[in-house]
Amino acid sequence: MTIWTPTLADGGPRYRRIAEAMAEAIGSGDLNPGEKLPPQRQLADRLGVTVGTITRAYAEAQRHGWVESRVGSGTYVRRAAEDDHVPFFRAGQPAGDGVIDISMSLPPPHPLRARGLQRALEGIAASPDALQAATEYQHEAGSEAQRARIAAWQGSHGLPDDPTRLLITQGGQHGIHLLVHNLAQPGDLVAADALTYPGFVCAAQQAHLRPMAVPMDADGLDVEALARLCARQPPRLLYTTPDLNNPTGARLSEARRERLVALAREHDIWLIEDAVQYLPEAQRGTPLIDLAPERTLHIFSTSKVLAGGLRIGSLTVPEQLQERLCSALRSQSWMVPPLMVEAACRWMEDPDSRELLRWQIDELAARRRLALDRLAAYAPLCREGSSLIWLPLPEGRRSSEVQALLARRGVKVSTPEPFCMGSEPAPQAIRLCLGPAETRETLDRALTIVDELLSEPPSSPWQTL
Numbered sequence: 001m002t003i004w005t006p007t008l009a010d011g012g013p014r015y016r017r018i019a020e021a022m023a024e025a026i027g028s029g030d031l032n033p034g035e036k037l038p039p040q041r042q043l044a045d046r047l048g049v050t051v052g053t054i055t056r057a058y059a060e061a062q063r064h065g066w067v068e069s070r071v072g073s074g075t076y077v078r079r080a081a082e083d084d085h086v087p088f089f090r091a092g093q094p095a096g097d098g099v100i101d102i103s104m105s106l107p108p109p110h111p112l113r114a115r116g117l118q119r120a121l122e123g124i125a126a127s128p129d130a131l132q133a134a135t136e137y138q139h140e141a142g143s144e145a146q147r148a149r150i151a152a153w154q155g156s157h158g159l160p161d162d163p164t165r166l167l168i169t170q171g172g173q174h175g176i177h178l179l180v181h182n183l184a185q186p187g188d189l190v191a192a193d194a195l196t197y198p199g200f201v202c203a204a205q206q207a208h209l210r211p212m213a214v215p216m217d218a219d220g221l222d223v224e225a226l227a228r229l230c231a232r233q234p235p236r237l238l239y240t241t242p243d244l245n246n247p248t249g250a251r252l253s254e255a256r257r258e259r260l261v262a263l264a265r266e267h268d269i270w271l272i273e274d275a276v277q278y279l280p281e282a283q284r285g286t287p288l289i290d291l292a293p294e295r296t297l298h299i300f301s302t303s304k305v306l307a308g309g310l311r312i313g314s315l316t317v318p319e320q321l322q323e324r325l326c327s328a329l330r331s332q333s334w335m336v337p338p339l340m341v342e343a344a345c346r347w348m349e350d351p352d353s354r355e356l357l358r359w360q361i362d363e364l365a366a367r368r369r370l371a372l373d374r375l376a377a378y379a380p381l382c383r384e385g386s387s388l389i390w391l392p393l394p395e396g397r398r399s400s401e402v403q404a405l406l407a408r409r410g411v412k413v414s415t416p417e418p419f420c421m422g423s424e425p426a427p428q429a430i431r432l433c434l435g436p437a438e439t440r441e442t443l444d445r446a447l448t449i450v451d452e453l454l455s456e457p458p459s460s461p462w463q464t465l
């Protein structure tokens with residue numbers, strides 16, 4: 001019989017890393033439901049840790065419901081019960097066709113995600129009041145109680161915490177959609193960083209707005225360039241992600257935030273501050289909504305913290321816009337489904353969600369170090385706390401060529417094209433995401449392939465005359 005002996009990830013207390021390795025082994029099928037775990041002393045000897053550490057690790061895994069201890073017999077991988085509808089042992093997406101897709105900005109897979117949702121849903125199912133509320137129409141911005149719970153959770157993470165200005169949305173994209181359709185008219189000029197989140201580019205196009213691409217550099221949006229553009233014709237609104245530009249990872253400097261707010265006041269520009277790309281609080285600057293609450297519309301979402309499939313986010317807006325946006329929400333779908341809001345609220349209030357976020361921050365930090373190390377020869381950019389790697393390509397390499405050649409080798413990455421505002425030319429670079437790979441090892445395989453490809457002389461796949 002082979003004894004399960006995990007390879008431990010870096011960072012964090014050892015007992016927790018052992019418990020997480022257990023969850024990953026269960027997810028990947030290395031440990032099967034019903035399988036007996038090694039006796040604690042044996043595993044302690046193999047890993048060179050104390051028996052106390054293993055006892056804590058087993059207790060931690062049991063607390064999450066991954067294993068169960070049977071008195072006098074040992075610890076076993078928990079079998080899914082008849083009523084376990086959620087496959088909470090699955091660590092991430094199945095390998096499928098073997099392609100490693102690091103093109104999408106997703107949080108790293110962890111069994112606690114499905115587990116958190118499972119617990120939230122079980123809690124709702126067991127609560128007559130919650131079930132009753134989920135069957136009823138609510139206020140279009142969300143029930144007062146749910147808005148207060150989301151605001152309180154946001155506040156505990158250094159995000160806007162005023163429930164009276166908060167509207168619940170179906171994720172960050174819904175917030176963007178609502179704002180571009182309600183703050184601007186077809187034909188209006190809307191500004192954003194020259195490279196920005198494609199969901200905004202697309203929403204602005206669909207609303208028939210005219211794009212104004214604002215030049216940017218390592219300090220984010222070039223506010224002096226915006227001032228020159230405003231002198232010709234100011235935009236109706238400006239969309240920006242001041243803490244973390246998607247795709248480049250640039251952060252708007254404090255001085256530029258002040259200047260941007262002054263410019264917005266001078267030209268009466270709405271500021272849309274998108275904070276969906278979650279960053280630990282220490283890595284953020286002063287929120288625009290704190291500097292100019294009267295004209296900033298703040299977008300947040302649970303997508304990068306809990307799970308994208310929840311589709312629960314928030315808009316915090318100036319009071320004078322509340323009624324207009326509530327009316328837009330009503331005309332779309334009356335309200336976000338109260339059941340999903342309740343699931344998100346219960347999940348965010350579950351202490352495990354804090355643990356999940358702590359794990360995610362540590363995991364992304366380890367993945368970031370790995371990527372910066374693996375790709376050091378190409379001077380990749382990735383701010384601390386970020387999950388996006390921006391990789392300007394070596395002289396002579398083109399993004400579409402590199403993307404196509406990587407796809408042939410089984411690695412999917414993004415080019416800058418979808419991030420371009422208007423007709424701006426795209427720089428020669430690629431964006432890699434640290435989150436979606438199932439494990440660090442998978443990410444490392446992808447990074448090694450990127451490194452190998454870039455170290456080879458270019459071989460243009462040109463096929464035209």
Ligand SMILES: Cc1ncc(COP(=O)(O)O)c(C=O)c1O
Pocket residue numbers: 105170171172173174197199241246274276277301302303308312313
């Ligand atoms: C900057 C930014 N805004 C908004 C979104 C969309 O968020 P959601 O999935 O909550 O709609 C994303 C998704 O990656 C994003 O990067």
